[in-house]
Amino acid sequence: MIRSGICEAAIVASVNLCLNPFIIHLFLRLGVLSADGYCKPYDEEGAGYMRSDAAVVVYLQKARYARRIYATYVYGKANCDGFKEKGITFPSFDMQKILLEEFYEECGISPLKLSYMEAHTTGTLAGDATELQAIDEALCAKRDFPLLLGTVKSNIGHSEPVSGHCQIAKVLTAMETGIIPPTIHFKRPRKDMTAIIEGRVKIVTEPTELKGDYIGVSAFGFGGINCYILLKSNPKIKVNNGADDNLPRLVAISGRTEEGVKIILDDNDLRY
Structure with a gap:
């Protein structure tokens, strides 16, 4: 709408509050929550996530009107995998891979320019391996160095409808400070994390210098929705008076x- 001139700017906000213990119990019975309350993405001890509260607001406007720019929204794309016999919580490898391949073909940016990717990864047995395989086959085939990968859910849990905004907040923090915040609780990869074991993907477990301009953000949801956006950092040196x-x-x-x-x-x- 901004690009088409319908509006000059947009305030995009999302909120998740875990107020009802019955809902948490339902998620526990569904089998997606961790027994110890920790989210351990990619790790052999990971078996679910913990729900979390969050409230995040993003302000979007055209660059020529902006008095302050943290990042440029380069491109975004979504698809949906539709009906699945296993149920709405199971992701589709095929549709996630298609999304990533079509995304970079359409936006005209080579995935080789990715400095880092903020993954959706929640620590669940079904979701982590599927997303990692899609990332590996769609983005890592032609790379001669590992793709840096991580997820903010290891730090703050899964804020569900706000999780994508939390990912963006983490990415902007990395762009502003020049340091990628670490993904915690990762010690040993699960046996199905082939891309990590073979070195095509490296999980950021320590504060790591951000090298390059482009960061991808991957997010999914119940019902089969898959989303991906690409952000470019603002190289201008900020001056604080x-x-x-x-x-x-x-x-x-x-x-x-x-x-x-x-x-x-x-x-x-x-x-x-």
Whole structure:
């Protein structure tokens, strides 16, 4: 709509709140939640995810109007695999591979330019191997160096309808800092993670320097929807004029406990 001139800008927001324990119980009975409460993508101990809260907002506008640019939206594409006898939670390798192949053919960007890919991976037995195989066959065949891969769900759990926005937030963080945040809880790959075992894909498990401009974001959903977008980092060096301009700054404070947040808020350096 922005590109066609229907609107000048868009605020895109999503929220997920885990307020009803009955819904969590349903997901547990469905077999997609981990027994220990941790999300361990690609790891041999991984067997599900934990649901999580999230609220994320993205602001989109044409570059020529933007006073601040974190990344450029290059291209996006989606498809759906339709009816499956196994059920709506099972992904389709064929449709995921087709999506990735068609995506890079249509956008005119070589997948060899990918610096990193933020995968949907949730830690489930069915989903992780399918997505990894599709990525391997569609994007890694002509690479002579490993594709860096990771997922924010290892850090914050699966926020479901907000998970794609969380992935974008992580990618923008990597672009702004120049460091890819690590995927945690990964120690040993499962036996069906062939691309990792054979070295065509490397999971980012330590803070890693981001080299290059392009990052892909892969996201799926119940019912067979597959989505993929490509973002390009803004190479312009940001200039911060400091605190002398008297402009207010938004500071987000977060912690696992109320006590932890209070310690940060009481820090004199932060307060003044």
